[in-house]
Amino acid sequence: MSLKNWDNKTWLSSQDYINSFNNFLIKQIKFNKNSKILDIGCGRGKIIGSLSSKLKLKKMPIGIDIEKHKNRDKRIILKNEDAIKFFKNNKKEFDLILLKQSIHFFKFKDIKKLISLCKKSLSAKGKIIIFTLETNKNEIPAFSLMKKKLNKSMVRQKKIIKFLSNSSPGNVKKKFSFKVKISKKKYVKMIKNRYISTLLKLQQSEIIKGIKEIEKKYKEKIYFNDKLICLILRK
Numbered sequence: 293m294s295l296k297n298w299d300n301k302t303w304l305s306s307q308d309y310i311n312s313f314n315n316f317l318i319k320q321i322k323f324n325k326n327s328k329i330l331d332i333g334c335g336r337g338k339i340i341g342s343l344s345s346k347l348k349l350k351k352m353p354i355g356i357d358i359e360k361h362k363n364r365d366k367r368i369i370l371k372n373e374d375a376i377k378f379f380k381n382n383k384k385e386f387d388l389i390l391l392k393q394s395i396h397f398f399k400f401k402d403i404k405k406l407i408s409l410c411k412k413s414l415s416a417k418g419k420i421i422i423f424t425l426e427t428n429k430n431e432i433p434a435f436s437l438m439k440k441k442l443n444k445s446m447v448r449q450k451k452i453i454k455f456l457s458n459s460s461p462g463n464v465k466k467k468f469s470f471k472v473k474i475s476k477k478k479y480v481k482m483i484k485n486r487y488i489s490t491l492l493k494l495q496q497s498e499i500i501k502g503i504k505e506i507e508k509k510y511k512e513k514i515y516f517n518d519k520l521i522c523l524i525l526r527k
């Protein structure tokens with residue numbers, strides 16, 4: 293099963309979230325109209341599509357995703373392929389290579405390969421910006437089994453961040469946080485749609501049991517902070 297419902301009508305696809313995320317990116321990089329952007333695991337590409345409009349980019353940003361998502365952003369060039377494969381024929385240089393909540397999909401040996409390929413494709417002042425879920429004080433609403441799986445995934449994401457920080461001198465770590473307010477009804481629907489990768493492998497019966505837990509545990513409106521760790525690497 294693949295990740296088709298990640299940002300399908302959730303806070304992750306809201307203009308509020310996209311604006312706030314892009315404002316964060318703008319603080320990290322000195323963009324101009326000629327900036328070249330690559331987004332690895334871009335999903336529908338709404339984030340870089342919106343960034344492109346905001347910056348009035350001359351060159352359309354490129355997004356890579358192995359999944360063919362419906363309702364994709366038309367303001368980007370979408371490459372429907374594996375990220376490592378993309379670099380085989382790539383001769384372009386980028387000022388920003390973004391990996392937002394996508395690095396944990398790669399095996400460890402592929403992460404090493406991917407980051408080294410990314411570094412080769414950076415412009416002189418270019419930056420690779422990697423976002424993963426905040427591993428320590430994560431607030432994602434979860435039922436017990438989901439929490440267990442999330443924690444396991446966090447351990448791996450923590451290892452990835454540690455490895456990348458250790459192997460990239462001069463890296464910078466930041467945090468991004470977005471206040472989410474969502475109805476329990478909508479969040480239950482997201483769980484039903486297995487919006488996050490930790491839910492993909494669960495049995496249907498485990499999802500149903502989990503939803504019952506969420507129904508009991510939360511009030512009509514759910515409030516939490518969607519927190520991300522941001523790791524910035526240079527060439």
Ligand SMILES: C[S@@+](CC[C@H](N)C(=O)[O-])C[C@H]1O[C@@H](n2cnc3c(N)ncnc32)[C@H](O)[C@@H]1O
Pocket residue numbers: 295298299304332333334335336356357358359373374375376391392393394397398
């Ligand atoms: C959790 S989603 C994040 C989407 C988007 N970056 C965002 O934050 O809204 C992860 C995305 O990575 C994509 N992905 C996973 N493995 C990939 C690979 N090997 N090459 C390219 N994309 C990949 C998935 O299809 C999925 O769309």
